[in-house]
Amino acid sequence: MLSSGQRTVLPPHTRTSSRGRRRDDDLVGMMPDLELVEFGGARSFTVRSHGYPYRTVRWHFHPEYEIHLIVETTGRAFVGDYLGSFAPGNLVMTGPNVPHNWISDTEPGAVIACRCIFVQFTAEYINSCLEMFPELEDVWSLLQESQRGVEFSEATADRVRPVIFALQHAVGIERIELFLKLLRFLSEGGDRRLLASAAYKAAPADYMENTFNHVLAHVRANYTELLRESELAALCGCSRETFSRQFSRHTGLTFVQYVNGLRIHLACEMLTSTRVKITDVCYQTGFNNLSNFNRQFLQQKGVSPTVFRNCHRLNLACAVEVEHRIA
Template identity: 55%
Template sequence: MQPDLEIVAVRHDESFKVWSHGYPYRTVRWHFHPEYEIHLIVATTGKMFVGDHIGSFVPGNLVLMGPNLPHNWVSDVPEGESVAQRNLVVQFGQEFVSNCLESFPEWRQVEALLADARRGLSFGLQTSAQIKPLFLELLAARGLRRLVLFMSMLEILINAPDRDTLASPAYQADPTRFAATRINHVLAYIGKNLANELRESELAQLAGQSVSAFSRYFRRHTGLSFVQYVNRMRINLACQLLTDGELSVTDICFKAGFNNLSNFNRQFLAMKGMAPSTFRRYQQLNDASRDASEQAAAHGRGIDNAPAIVLAPGLPRSGVAYPVT
C-alpha cells in the first residue's frame, strides 16, 4: 500500500513543530513527510511499521525517522475506545538542519545521527526515560527554551548506547513514487491552481470519489476542511506577494485566488492577526532595518580601513599628527 503525504505546518515564528495526539487520530495511518521526526509513545502497546520494518511497541518506544520514511503505529485499543495522549512528536525540516549546519560548527556531531535516521533509529528505554521529561516540557516551552530543550534531546540521542536501525539497508524511500497517491494528486493540483476557482466537487471527481466521501477523506489526511486548507494556502501565497512589494493589495487579493477584497481582508486577519497592509508595512520596516544595518556596517568598515592617526614621537599633544602605514 502506498503511504499518504502528511502536511507538516511549522509556525513562521518557530524552527520546528512539537505536538502530541491521542488514538485513534487522523495521522495514524501509513504515511510520510519530508521532515525528520522524533516519535515517543507514552501510552498503549501495538505494532509499529517503519519502512520495511515491522515490530512491537510499548510505552517508552522512541524512534527518530528521516525524511520521507513511511511509518505508522497501530495501537491495541478496543474498537470504540480512545486514548487522550498516546505519543509525543517533534518534526523539523531539512532547511532547519542546513541552517544549523551552516551556522554552528558543533552541529556536525548531529550529521551521522541524521544520516542513520533515514532508515529509522529505535532507542532503548534508558534513553527514552532521559528524553521524556524534556519532551513534556517542550510541549509548552516558548522562545529560546525550546531550542535549549531540543538541542539537549539531540545530544542525548547522539550519545545513546542503546540504538538500533529499523529499515533494512536495501530499503529506499521513494517520495516521487509515493506522490502518485490520490491525496497527493489533489494537493498538487490545489497548489498549482490557487489563483483559479477551486470547487470541492471538481476535486472530488479528480479523486474519483463522491463529494461527501472526498470531504471526509480530505479532512482525515490534512486535518482541515477543503475550504480551510485552500484559504490557508492562498494566504501563504498572499504573504509571499506582499513581501515582494510590487503589487497592490487589491491585485494580490485576486492573484491569490480570492474573488473579493473584503473576504481576503477577513481571511488574512483571521490567520495572521493583522490586515494585509499592516503585514506589508511590517515587512518594509524589517527590510529597512536590514538596509540600515548594512549601511552602518559599510560605514564601520570605512572607518576601520582608514589609516590610524597618532602623534609623531616627541611632539606635544597639539603637535602635527601623521598617519601610521
C-alpha cells in the first residue's frame, strides 16, 4: 500500500524513552544491528511471521533480500534514509544490507499476534535462478530497485498476500512454484515507488564497525561449535557481565538463549529434511549431551525431537495422499 512519507538523514534504532515511547530524534545516526537469517540445509529461502512487540523489531540489516508484508497495525516505516507511514497491506522489498524497521503505534501493553509476514532469500540464490531461467529477466530490474527499497501498490499487495501465506506451509516443489509466482506478481506490479533517496547507498562495512555486529557474525559462523561467553566478552574488550547486558540489549535474548535458538532451528531442518539419527543431530548442531538437547528442544518446540520428526512425516504422508486423490 503506497503511503506518503518524508526523508530524514538516517533512520533511528528502535528503542523506547523513559516513558515507554520511542523517540526518533534521540536516535538518529545509530548504526543498524546485524540480523542473522537462518535457512537450513533444505531451504532455498525462508518465510516467517511474527507479532508485536518482538525481539527482532529494531533498526537492522542483513545480506539477504526481503519481501515484507504488514498484516496488522499502523506506524512508521524506516528504509535506508526514508521515513514514512505504514498500514495493513504495506508491502515493501528491501535489497541486501539495506537497513530497515517498522515501528507500530500500539497502546502500552498491547500484544499483536501476527503483525507481519516476510520472505528472505540470498543474492546467490536469486542470481542462480536468473542464470538458469532467462524467463526471469523482468525480475532483474526489481532486484536493482530494491537497493533503495521498493513499496508496492495496494493492488499488488492484495495479489501477493495469499501467495505469501501459502508459502508458510508449502513444502517441496510447491514452495518453488509459489516463490516464482510471488516474483511474477511483484515484477508485474505497477505504480511501485522507490523509498530511499537516489544518493543513498547501503554501507555494510561501516555497519560492521559496531563490535557487536562482529560478535553476531562470529556466532553465526560458529554456533555449532563450542562458544564461551567469556571468550566473546574478551573479543569485545569488556567483562562478561557487561557483555551479557549488551548482548541482551542487542538481541532481546541471553547469550545462551540466542545460541540455543540457532541450534534448535538447525535441528528442526535436519529432522525434517534428512534421515540423520537424533543422537547425531544433537551433536552436529552443537549440543554436548542428548538430555540437554531434548530438554531445550521440548522447551522451544513443545514436543520432543522424535515427536517433531514423526509429525512432520505424517503431515507429508497426508499431503501426498490428498494429491493422489485429487489426481
